[in-house]
Amino acid sequence: MEALDYHAEERxxxxxxLDEMKIVWAGSRRNYELSDRVARLVASDPxxxxxxxxxxxxxxxxxxxxRKAAHAWKRIIDLRLSExxxxxxxxxxxxxxxxxxxWGMFIPAIKGQGTSEQHEKWLPMAYxxxxxxxxxxxxxxxxxxxxxxxxxxxxDPQTDEFDLHxxxxxxxxxxxxxxxxxxxxxxxxxxxxxxxxxxxxxxxIVQLRGLDDHLPLPGITVGxxxxxxxSGAYNSxxxxxxxxxxxxxxxxxxxxxxxxxxxxxxxVQSDVPRQLVYGTMVYVRQTIVSDASCALARAVCIAxxxxxxxxxxxxxxxxxxxxxIDYKTQQSRLFPLLASAYAFRFVGEWLKWLYTDVTQRLxxxxxxxxxxxxxxxxxxxxxxxxxxxxxxxxxxxxxxGHGYLSNSGLPELFAVYIPTCxxxxxxxxxxxxxxxxxxxxxxxxxxGKKPVGTTAYMGRAEHLMQCRCEVEMAQDxxxxxxxxxxxxARAVRMSIxxxxxxxxxxxxxxxxxxxxxxxxxxxIAHCQLIVVSKFLEKLQQDIPxxxxxxxxxxxxxxxxxxxxxxHLGDFVATGCITPNQGALANEQLRLLYAQVRPxxxxxxDAFNYTDHYLGSILGCYDxxxxxxxxxEAWKDPLNDTVVPDGYLEYLRPILKxxxxxxxx
Ligand SMILES: CC/C=C\C/C=C\C/C=C\C/C=C\C/C=C\C/C=C\CC/C=C/C(=O)SCCNC(=O)CCNC(=O)[C@H](O)C(C)(C)COP(=O)(O)OP(=O)(O)OC[C@H]1O[C@@H](n2cnc3c(N)ncnc32)[C@H](O)[C@@H]1OP(=O)(O)O
Ligand SMILES: Cc1cc2nc3c(=O)[nH]c(=O)nc-3n(C[C@H](O)[C@H](O)[C@H](O)COP(=O)(O)OP(=O)(O)OC[C@H]3O[C@@H](n4cnc5c(N)ncnc54)[C@H](O)[C@@H]3O)c2cc1C
Numbered sequence: 001m002e003a004l005d006y007h008a009e010e011r012x013x014x015x016x017x018l019d020e021m022k023i024v025w026a027g028s029r030r031n032y033e034l035s036d037r038v039a040r041l042v043a044s045d046p047x048x049x050x051x052x053x054x055x056x057x058x059x060x061x062x063x064x065x066x067r068k069a070a071h072a073w074k075r076i077i078d079l080r081l082s083e084x085x086x087x088x089x090x091x092x093x094x095x096x097x098x099x100x101x102x103w104g105m106f107i108p109a110i111k112g113q114g115t116s117e118q119h120e121k122w123l124p125m126a127y128x129x130x131x132x133x134x135x136x137x138x139x140x141x142x143x144x145x146x147x148x149x150x151x152x153x154x155x156d157p158q159t160d161e162f163d164l165h166x167x168x169x170x171x172x173x174x175x176x177x178x179x180x181x182x183x184x185x186x187x188x189x190x191x192x193x194x195x196x197x198x199x200x201x202x203x204x205i206v207q208l209r210g211l212d213d214h215l216p217l218p219g220i221t222v223g224x225x226x227x228x229x230x231s232g233a234y235n236s237x238x239x240x241x242x243x244x245x246x247x248x249x250x251x252x253x254x255x256x257x258x259x260x261x262x263x264x265x266x267x268v269q270s271d272v273p274r275q276l277v278y279g280t281m282v283y284v285r286q287t288i289v290s291d292a293s294c295a296l297a298r299a300v301c302i303a304x305x306x307x308x309x310x311x312x313x314x315x316x317x318x319x320x321x322x323x324x325i326d327y328k329t330q331q332s333r334l335f336p337l338l339a340s341a342y343a344f345r346f347v348g349e350w351l352k353w354l355y356t357d358v359t360q361r362l363x364x365x366x367x368x369x370x371x372x373x374x375x376x377x378x379x380x381x382x383x384x385x386x387x388x389x390x391x392x393x394x395x396x397x398x399x400x401g402h403g404y405l406s407n408s409g410l411p412e413l414f415a416v417y418i419p420t421c422x423x424x425x426x427x428x429x430x431x432x433x434x435x436x437x438x439x440x441x442x443x444x445x446x447x448g449k450k451p452v453g454t455t456a457y458m459g460r461a462e463h464l465m466q467c468r469c470e471v472e473m474a475q476d477x478x479x480x481x482x483x484x485x486x487x488x489a490r491a492v493r494m495s496i497x498x499x500x501x502x503x504x505x506x507x508x509x510x511x512x513x514x515x516x517x518x519x520x521x522x523x524i525a526h527c528q529l530i531v532v533s534k535f536l537e538k539l540q541q542d543i544p545x546x547x548x549x550x551x552x553x554x555x556x557x558x559x560x561x562x563x564x565x566x567h568l569g570d571f572v573a574t575g576c577i578t579p580n581q582g583a584l585a586n587e588q589l590r591l592l593y594a595q596v597r598p599x600x601x602x603x604x605d606a607f608n609y610t611d612h613y614l615g616s617i618l619g620c621y622d623x624x625x626x627x628x629x630x631x632e633a634w635k636d637p638l639n640d641t642v643v644p645d646g647y648l649e650y651l652r653p654i655l656k657x658x659x660x661x662x663x664x
Contacts (some may be wrong), residue, residue, distance in 0.1 A: 016550065018602050021545065021551070024548060025342075038092060048071070053232045061235055069097045106185070131184050134185075136206075151167075155251070162249050163246050165245065176240055181240070208220055208242070220242070220244060222243075229418065230414075259274070276370075290348035293341055295413065305620070306618035306625065312324055328593065336558060343555075347530065375438075396411070409616030431519075435523045439512075476584070488529060558592045565582070
């Protein structure tokens, strides 16, 4: 018998080839096939079950995480999965774990900042997980200000060792994932001191726990920092604290690609810029942008499928009520998020390319594109995670009351996702880095230095400062060059206005601090331009499949025009468009929503998420929401007994007292 599909009618309405769209979303046919196979492998394995995890105590959740990580590792070995497949498997297991930090930061830190001898020594052990590592940078007193870290690594020429020490309470390492209970090793960031001189923050490989008994080594105090936001969620991770009491490590455990300390204790700064010490953060920020599209797509998939099932009001002659997805307000809240998921996917692909390119250049000692890579990763990490965090909450609201149920999947997704706005760089702090980069670019405009890459548009500042938008009718807003010019003109005009205001301050740093809220807005305008332009560039590619390109064009226009509508004040105040042109953009946006509507379910099907990964009754593929909600309610432990525990002690006495009072 064919399974019920409550979305069958919706799926029939789609105007494009779904299989081809799945390939576009995955990046290539090969990626699609790999990811589909691995997702199904995880979904069908009972060890990876996750529907009960919000009910677990912290200890049970943590043990469950260890069990899943061990099982995942066994599957990776048994099935001889490639590194790419193994990463996919971990992400489909979908439970934050120490392995994220081991593979995502510890190994990349050694690769990026270690010498070839250090690679040879440490990487084979790390790849086999004979050692497990974390990334211990943040301290109780300092996170954003990395130069303010207090842990010291003092070189002792007598013994050829570093002495690692936590001189104050605030120097305690605080937050590193995987540190609390699991890691045997860490890359620790500490101030390097030689001959009484402070050379700033560098990375050191430090063993924390015994490899036989897992006990902390002498001089090391280590533990978990405690429960975090929400139930389940990020509490599967052992974010830790760490203190050193004069712990000794050999000199060759300082990561020495950027700077070296010789046997005599001489500090040698190589030609490599010191910012490469921050390289692991740049790498992870880039991955976070792709992850943002996944998390956003997940929330949007749940809200879209549920909005097609849910009906409220408007029944005619006893017929069905209106599907809430047909309300224009629902569409205007949901479809820009759907478009953003696609937009972030494509900008994530591009950022990966940029990162690979800069890495290859760095290997050839070409550091010229490092500032741009830093600005793009910092800005896009900040923008995409802020939008995604807000969007998950919006999707919860789009699902009405049922969105607040844990089994909608949205509360846990939100709780897991929101720290992304803080870790790997607080989002405001990162936008200020972008603003610095932009102000520097503007200040060099007159010098003959031509801006390149994502700031190339500033080279056309003269034109962009005075160009006039030519839109006369709503449909004029569908022209890619019109959209692009409006976004470029807005970004350049806001940048130059801020640069002029900065010029009025005698001390530039005072000006930067005073104008920082405006500078954040400038950085956002620049980042939005990058996302819009990369979406438009994607559309220049050959995209096969009936109707696929057309749908992407619609989504690209939705993405750009909803931003224009949301930031209308910026566009009008800078004179890039008139208020009437803003109104025409909004008119066009409404027409676009009507074009998205019949394709909405298929557009979220294209994410190819299994029900296991989605973890949401509201978002289940077959749309059989009510029956599943009803069945699930009976599985709650509170329903194990008809009369709740505590009735005799606490409820009955009150009820009886009430009866007595009533009788009086
Ligand atoms: C239950 C499950 C259910 C559902 C699951 C669902 C979904 C899950 C979905 C998604 C999860 C998402 C992602 C997970 C993926 C991986 C992550 C896993 C875990 C995360 C763990 C987190 C780890 C961390 O947080 S590590 C610590 C990170 N710390 C920071 O980021 C600190 C931020 N601060 C800084 O970076 C710097 O201090 C600074 C702010 C940049 C300032 O530095 P500094 O003072 O030194 O620099 P200046 O401002 O003076 O600038 C000098 C100069 O340098 C340039 N510069 C600065 N940084 C860099 C750089 N990185 N690269 C290159 N250049 C740099 C700067 O621009 C200046 O240049 P100029 O001199 O030219 O102006
Ligand atoms: C779940 C989670 C996992 C983490 N994992 C790790 C890990 O594995 N390893 C690790 O080393 N660290 C980790 N961290 C730490 C994380 O990197 C830091 O918390 C983060 O970098 C922010 O730093 P902070 O906590 O010092 O925030 P703060 O800088 O204290 O921020 C507080 C407020 O001050 C504002 N602010 C700060 N500086 C400025 C400024 N210059 N201008 C304007 N406003 C400013 C911020 O915008 C924010 O609103 C993790 C954190 C979390 C929440």
